[in-house]
Amino acid sequence: MEEAIKRGILSHCIGILRAVGCDEAVINHCIAVAELALEIARRYHDRVDEKLVFAGALLHDLGRARSHGVDHGYVGGEMARALRLNERLVRIIQRHVGAGITAAEAKELGLPGIDLMPETMEEKIVAHADNLIDGSRRTSIEDTISNLKAQLGEAHPALKRMRALHEDVMGGL
Secondary structure (H helix, E strand, O other), X not given: XXXXXXXXXXXXXXXXXXXXXXXXXXXXXXXXXXXXXXXXHHOOOOOOOHHHHHHHHHHOOHHHHOOOOOOHHHHHHHHHHHOOOOHHHHHHHHOOXXXXXXXHHHHHOXXXXXXXXXXXXXXXXXXXXXXXXXXXXXXXXXXXXXXHHHHHOOOOHHHHHHHHHHHXXXXXX
């Protein structure tokens, strides 16, 4: 992706985040996720849409303007839809939480009982990059899984999905 295109996407997406009320910490996190996601996407050599990955990563936490709960992905997707953003961006935003949320888990969490699992490689790259950024700092998959274990317990299915997502995104390179 040309630097001018990257700057244009960055400027546009940050404008959206600010317009909906995201704070600077969220914006800085989104920039860090976008930089890592773009690095990963570039390793796929034209097999993924780098512009979509970059924009999706920049906007992945759009919903944090309204919620800091597990529902922020779903909320952000609905906000993106209301802003008439591309449906592929909406899906990245809605499917980025952890390594995805199954329809049954969504229902248990008080969300609509719809599948929020990342499906496309662009969706998977953004979700995985988000998992590897703590605030604005890069972290390891081991630390991410360790933190998730502490939050959800040893047997939660999200742990297995997190490992599988890592292997799917990084193992295919």
